Amino acid sequence: MAPSATERVESQITSSNRILVKPWSRPKPTSEDLEWAPLVKIDLSRFDEPGGKQELAKQLYDAVTRVGFWVVVNTGIDDARVLRQFSIGNTFFKEPLEEKRKNPCNFAEGEYFGYRENSRWIGDTGVKENIEMLNIPKAIPAYENEPKHEIMKENWEEIAKFHRDVWEVARKLFVLIAIILELPENYLADAHAYDDASDDHLRYMIYNVRTQEEWDRAQAYSKGGHTDFGSLTLLFSQHVAGLQIRTPEGKWQYVKPVEGGITCNAADTLTFLTKGFVKSTVHRVVTPPADQLNIPRLGLLYFSRPGDTTPMRPVPSPLLERLGLLTGEDKDPNHPVVSGTEYVRARVKDVHHKTVLDKREGTSFEFKGLKVQNYYD
Ligand SMILES: O=C(O)CCC(=O)C(=O)O
Numbered sequence: 001m002a003p004s005a006t007e008r009v010e011s012q013i014t015s016s017n018r019i020l021v022k023p024w025s026r027p028k029p030t031s032e033d034l035e036w037a038p039l040v041k042i043d044l045s046r047f048d049e050p051g052g053k054q055e056l057a058k059q060l061y062d063a064v065t066r067v068g069f070w071v072v073v074n075t076g077i078d079d080a081r082v083l084r085q086f087s088i089g090n091t092f093f094k095e096p097l098e099e100k101r102k103n104p105c106n107f108a109e110g111e112y113f114g115y116r117e118n119s120r121w122i123g124d125t126g127v128k129e130n131i132e133m134l135n136i137p138k139a140i141p142a143y144e145n146e147p148k149h150e151i152m153k154e155n156w157e158e159i160a161k162f163h164r165d166v167w168e169v170a171r172k173l174f175v176l177i178a179i180i181l182e183l184p185e186n187y188l189a190d191a192h193a194y195d196d197a198s199d200d201h202l203r204y205m206i207y208n209v210r211t212q213e214e215w216d217r218a219q220a221y222s223k224g225g226h227t228d229f230g231s232l233t234l235l236f237s238q239h240v241a242g243l244q245i246r247t248p249e250g251k252w253q254y255v256k257p258v259e260g261g262i263t264c265n266a267a268d269t270l271t272f273l274t275k276g277f278v279k280s281t282v283h284r285v286v287t288p289p290a291d292q293l294n295i296p297r298l299g300l301l302y303f304s305r306p307g308d309t310t311p312m313r314p315v316p317s318p319l320l321e322r323l324g325l326l327t328g329e330d331k332d333p334n335h336p337v338v339s340g341t342e343y344v345r346a347r348v349k350d351v352h353h354k355t356v357l358d359k360r361e362g363t364s365f366e367f368k369g370l371k372v373q374n375y376y377d
């Protein structure tokens with residue numbers, strides 16, 4: 001008898017010994033009528049047109065300074081490549097736990113590369129976190145010796161190319177933000193350069209399915225919002241609803257999936273570097289709507305962070321100067337400041353180096369004069 005399709009697939013695995021990456025496809029968007037946040041859409045295909053960057057910078061101004069979230073489209077990254085990354089991530093999360101556990105995040109040192117298990121309890125709720133993630137460092141010599149899971153080794157060339165191409169989207173955004181700040185165009189891109197050591201990472205992330213009752217218990221304990229730790233976060237269109245931003249008017253609104261788009265947000269270190277001018281927006285992930293409750297919420301993200309050679313000193317922006325935001329200390333190159341990596345690692349350690357997630361209402365985090373709130377209603 002001819003082998004069935006599944007038998008053939010299994011024999012392919014054994015004969016090539018490679019992990020089979022099954023194509024993953026996006027789930028259907030919710031049909032619930034949710035309150036969606038109106039986000040500006042930045043068309044990156046216009047970036048290289050004459051005057052294009054200046055025009056896009058104008059369009060981005062309000063998003064960067066007031067809303068904190070926006071969407072980019074026409075990024076130049078083919079959707080088949082995006083889906084392939086989702087597929088690799090999805091396959092990774094289905095690997096046996098012993099394999100996933102091979103390279104855990106070293107939270108004791110505030111290092112976020114590697115696998116984060118969904119092993120921590122949420123306070124005293126009896127419910128555990130449902131999030132797993134794999135954080136992949138930049139494909140540069142500095143991280144050549146970072147341990148890699150099998151699936152990463154097998155697909156490394158593809159992952160490495162994708163990694164750099166996603167950073168290229170972040171680079172363009174840094175250029176637009178530098179234009180807004182009246183800085184030399186490459187100022188912020190250079191401060192977050194791909195080839196310099198930093199804790200940037202590409203992230204495969206999954207919110208495993210849990211029951212409504214478990215969601216309720218988890219969210220009753222903590223439904224607060226957070227801000228991201230680095231400078232920019234890029235989230236490839238997420239079709240399972242749940243991400244909400246806190247609007248400038250103080251309302252929670254959902255982020256809508258945009259086919260082929262990337263939802264972006266500014267984060268804490270960019271706020272520090274601009275003395276609060278760039279807004280690090282508060283957001284959270286809540287229970288998905290009923291028609292998506294049983295869909296694992298697979299995510300693909302890129303986190304850009306200032307690195308080892310970027311001092312956490314406010315940028316010399318003529319605009320910030322005119323706004324009176326820069327003090328003498330900010331402008332003094334001899335005033336000691338921490339590096340981007342030092343700050344980010346201190347923050348990661350404070351949030352994640354624990355086995356039970358604690359209540360953080362009313363608390364804040366401070367490291368060498370850089371302060372953020374831990375929790376937002
Ligand atoms: O999964 C999402 O939609 C966003 C996740 C998030 O906010 C984070 O990982 O910081």
Ligand SMILES: [Fe+2]
Nearest residue numbers: 226227228283
């Ligand atoms: Fe976040």
